[in-house]
Amino acid sequence: MxxxxxxxxxxxxQDGSEYLxxxxxxxxxxxxxxxxYTRSLDAALTLVPEGWTIHRLGQMSNCQGGFGGxxxxxYRARDAMIPYPSSAPAASAPLEICVAAMRVRLAEQLEAxxxxxxxxxxxxxxxxxx
Numbered sequence: 001m002x003x004x005x006x007x008x009x010x011x012x013x014q015d016g017s018e019y020l021x022x023x024x025x026x027x028x029x030x031x032x033x034x035x036x037y038t039r040s041l042d043a044a045l046t047l048v049p050e051g052w053t054i055h056r057l058g059q060m061s062n063c064q065g066g067f068g069g070x071x072x073x074x075y076r077a078r079d080a081m082i083p084y085p086s087s088a089p090a091a092s093a094p095l096e097i098c099v100a101a102m103r104v105r106l107a108e109q110l111e112a113x114x115x116x117x118x119x120x121x122x123x124x125x126x127x128x129x130x
Contacts, residue, residue, distance in 0.1 A: 003027060003109060007102040013038065014091050024098065037098055044097035049104055051076050057096065060089050072096035074104060083107070 016038030025034045035043035055073040062068035069089025073082050084103045090096035
């Protein structure tokens, strides 16, 4: 499962699952046994990229005396604002941490791919002399 599909699956999950834990493990880990990424805060926190930390994590009110889901965001201390804000609540706190970590990892992956593309185009232009 590629990272964008994994992020989509995590965002739409109603609960943590062994399937999602294995999907995360296939992309990011080699730990045995597979950590309960989507069902344990401790395991989910291991997915937060180096240099990032939790900005907020809390339950949203459903305005009827109950709760409607979890919202969470992570940030780097050097950033003046949250670069990849949360767009929707998750069903549980571990799922929300997984979603936040995957949002950051996907954005960093896309930025790296864009930088490589720009570099390749610049190299071609330079070689062609135009």
